Amino acid sequence: MRNTNRWLLAALLAALLVGATWYCVSVWQAAPSMPLYGNIILGAAAILVLVSGCGLIALIFYSRRKGYDEPARSNRTQRQ
Incomplete structure (x- = not known):
C-alpha cells in the first residue's frame, strides 16, 4: 500500500511538471522577442x-x- 501511494504521488508530480513545462513553453513562444x-x-x-x-x-x-x-x-x- 505504501509503495502504491509513492508511485501515485510521483505520477501526479510528474504530470504537474509536464503541464507546467508545456504552459511555460507555449507562453514563451507566444511572447514577442x-x-x-x-x-x-x-x-x-x-x-x-x-x-x-x-x-x-x-x-x-x-x-x-x-x-x-x-x-x-x-x-x-x-x-x-
Whole structure:
C-alpha cells in the first residue's frame, strides 16, 4: 500500500511538471522577442543573483566552521 501511494504521488508530480513545462513553453513562444539590451540586463541580473547566493551560502559554511553559530555561554557562576 505504501509503495502504491509513492508511485501515485510521483505520477501526479510528474504530470504537474509536464503541464507546467508545456504552459511555460507555449507562453514563451507566444511572447514577442526581447531586445538585445533586455537580454544583457537579464543575464547580468542572473549572474549577480547567482554570485550573491553562492556568497551567502559560503558565509553560512564559514561561520559554522569557525563556531560563530554556537549558542552563547558564560563561565561565570550564577548568583544566589
